[in-house]
Amino acid sequence: xxxxxxxxxxxxxxxxxxxxxxxxxxxxxxxxxxxxxxxxxxxxxxxxxxxxxxxxxxxxxxxxxxxxxxxxxxxxxxxxxxxxxxxxxxxxxxxxxxxxxxxxxxxxxxxxxxxxxxxxxxxxxxxxxxxxxxxxxxxxxxxxxxxxxxxxxxxxxxxxxxxxxxxxxxxxxxxxxxxxxxxxxxxxxxxxxxxxxxxxxxxxxxxxxxxxxxxxxxxxxxxxxxxxxxxxxxxxxxxxxxxxxxxxxxxxxxxxxxxxxxxxxxxxxxxxxxxxxxxxxxxxxxxxxxxxxxxxxxxxxxxxxxxxxxxxxxxxxxxxxxxxxxxxxxxxxxxxxxxxxxxxxxxxxxxxxxxxxxxxxxxxxxxxxxx
Numbered sequence: 001x002x003x004x005x006x007x008x009x010x011x012x013x014x015x016x017x018x019x020x021x022x023x024x025x026x027x028x029x030x031x032x033x034x035x036x037x038x039x040x041x042x043x044x045x046x047x048x049x050x051x052x053x054x055x056x057x058x059x060x061x062x063x064x065x066x067x068x069x070x071x072x073x074x075x076x077x078x079x080x081x082x083x084x085x086x087x088x089x090x091x092x093x094x095x096x097x098x099x100x101x102x103x104x105x106x107x108x109x110x111x112x113x114x115x116x117x118x119x120x121x122x123x124x125x126x127x128x129x130x131x132x133x134x135x136x137x138x139x140x141x142x143x144x145x146x147x148x149x150x151x152x153x154x155x156x157x158x159x160x161x162x163x164x165x166x167x168x169x170x171x172x173x174x175x176x177x178x179x180x181x182x183x184x185x186x187x188x189x190x191x192x193x194x195x196x197x198x199x200x201x202x203x204x205x206x207x208x209x210x211x212x213x214x215x216x217x218x219x220x221x222x223x224x225x226x227x228x229x230x231x232x233x234x235x236x237x238x239x240x241x242x243x244x245x246x247x248x249x250x251x252x253x254x255x256x257x258x259x260x261x262x263x264x265x266x267x268x269x270x271x272x273x274x275x276x277x278x279x280x281x282x283x284x285x286x287x288x289x290x291x292x293x294x295x296x297x298x299x300x301x302x303x304x305x306x307x308x309x310x311x312x313x314x315x316x317x318x319x320x321x322x323x324x325x326x327x328x329x330x331x332x333x334x335x336x337x338x339x340x341x342x343x344x345x346x347x348x349x350x351x352x353x354x355x356x357x358x359x360x361x362x363x364x365x366x367x368x369x370x371x
């Protein structure tokens with residue numbers, strides 16, 4: 001529609017306008033295509049994806065099978081090989097997975113049966129390449145029952161295992177292998193089953209992996225590396241590569257941190273220098289303008305000195321207060337004693353005069369006459 005409108009308009013079009021219009025159209029279409037591709041990549045393998053089956057992408061199996069309305073994108077090459085319905089669960093294991101009570105002897109026999117099967121298949125699969133992981137489904141559903149997943153470190157080993165095992169027989173049944181899109185079993189496993197809280201039981205659509213003890217797994221991997229020394233050599237090379245990569249990453253991070261620190265230090269130094277220069281300029285101008293006024297540092301020093309003097313005065317007064325009270329009390333007591341002494345002396349003198357008058361009656365006349 002844009003092209004028709006552009007060329008149907010009667011105005012004349014120059015070459016530059018045509019070029020700019022074409023560039024704008026290409027830019028807009030590129031942005032639209034980029035947003036569409038980003039959205040498709042984000043929703044691929046999720047419930048929002050209405051084209052591809054999310055269960056087949058995560059688990060490598062779908063309960064609808066070929067009747068599924070969504071696409072099952074089978075990989076042309078992968079590290080993981082799946083052998084569907086290879087392991088036949090004994091009746092005791094099926095009953096236990098459904099939640100019914102089973103005697104201990106039957107459970108022990110089922111565990112021995114599974115360990116023998118796991119060891120036999122592991123040793124056979126290790127002939128074609130170094131195994132990274134192997135697991136067996138404990139589900140009861142038709143699309144997951146007895147599925148065996150074998151993940152190799154290299155895709156070439158998975159290819160050789162698929163070509164060698166296809167068409168062979170195990171326990172009287174033909175083996176049919178295929179590549180699986182599952183490379184990370186953490187997304188395929190049922191987390192509620194690992195925690196012991198899955199309510200769907202054996203008919204859950206996510207993988208319920210049969211439990212294998214760590215010691216048993218370690219013994220099998222040790223046997224694989226002992227039988228095939230080239231696998232051990234590859235493992236050592238892998239570990240060296242991972243260590244070198246981790247060291248290079250740590251060095252890059254260290255260099256980046258050093259570079260960022262030096263840059264930040266230079267910026268801070270430059271800022272401090274510029275700040276000191278501006279501060280010195282401001283101080284010089286203010287000093288030139290206000291020669292008579294004192295600086296802020298001198299004012300602060302004088303204020304601190306005044307506050308110290310006030311504190312010293314208060315301390316002196318607080319310390320001398322009780323001494324002054326004691327002196328006052330001592331002075332009052334001394335004055336009272338002196339007054340008492342004076343009164344006592346007057347009383348004694350009066351008593352003496354009275355005694356003299358009693359002995360000499362003419363003394364009163366003489367005293368009167370004298371007065």
